[in-house]
Amino acid sequence: MPRIDPAEQSRSRRERILDAAFSAFAKRGYRDTAVDDIAAAAETSKGGIYFHFPSKEAIFRELMQTTADKLVARVERAVALEAEPVAKAEAALRTVLTTFAGHRTMARVLFLDLAGAGRAFQAETNALHERFAGLIKGYLDEAVQTGAVPPLDTEIASVVWFGALNEVVARWLLADKPGSLEDSYPALREVLLRSAGVPEARIAQGGAAK
Amino acid sequence: MPRIDPAEQSRSRRERILDAAFSAFAKRGYRDTAVDDIAAAAETSKGGIYFHFPSKEAIFRELMQTTADKLVARVERAVALEAEPVAKAEAALRTVLTTFAGHRTMARVLFLDLAGAGRAFQAETNALHERFAGLIKGYLDEAVQTGAVPPLDTEIASVVWFGALNEVVARWLLADKPGSLEDSYPALREVLLRSAGVPEARIAQGGAAK
DNA sequence: TCGGACCGACCGACCGGTCGGTCGGTCGCC
């Protein structure tokens, strides 16, 4: 009986590499992280890495994909708990903020590193933005349909929401002495809800549905 | 009397290098542009470039600086023509959009390239964002003070405005078949004015001053 | 003993920056 399953063993090695790459990319950025750095951090060798992955780029892509997936899943889970459209939007906003607040590294990879990875990943970045903006647009459309919000150009509104969120997080990441990211939720919520034409009464109601 | 002023001659060569670097950076990004590429495009040599500039980085910084300056100057000029605070905000928005629409290359350098230039320029990027967000915040503060707009957190609102604008332009830059950037002005204006609490009556009034 | 996981020395492309050299033009001097 094998003490350790070789497949399991290999998988864990693979995982170690992924983890090491994740934090290395987050710390120094894609271009400034050498494959040797990842190898060292994962306590393996360059050859070992190239046994599990075809290229440095592939590692990065996989990281990007799974990270984005996790975030989307979290948001969708939180949103599913709410029935009212505006509450859904609030939940989405809150979830993104709290998730990043608790996973600064994740945020760094998704925001700073993707940008710093160069033109090769522009298509990926674009797809990611599209994905999240689409998510938001869905909630806004729903809000419009149910009459919770007056008709509006949800296309542009979703881009605005995404861009705003993006900028808030990016600023928090770059700040010297970063405060709590969640602290900006109330004000951000107010501004964004207002931008979508949510009635003042509903805005004043506060967003503390849980 | 010299037919050509040597200082003038040198300046024009310097300018040629700057121009070549500008479009090269815009086309391939900072990291993927070799100094030799710039030299070729400027019809000069690497040595010639290093005679006029101390480093590749210095070229990029100078480009960044002057480009941002030009944009800010344009915005401030347009804003100065308006008296009413909301109209000022509209003018700023419109100017940014039309300027980028007419200078796609400028936009590429300011948006895509700065991001793609890597961590070395993070501070610069940050400063640039700060600068523009600050500009916006000034207009919003004024609008609040004159009562054109109810009190609001202009700190976060300016970040939202900037982030939104940023995202709209970035999308336009990355689009396969980019439509006219100015076309998004009406919807963007509406959403952003609403986010600042501008009365619906004023929004409906349209933004076609000047 | 066989093979898959892993190792790490090595390769070669690339690139920012350097530096000795060239050459057209200018200036002082006769």
Added chain:
DNA sequence: GGCGACCGACCGACCGGTCGGTCGGTCCGA
């Protein structure tokens, strides 16, 4: 006015270093 010393803009071969990727080899469990 002509000539030699000089200057400085510009040239491009070259250097040093980096880094993604390769490959022959080793080790260990079955």
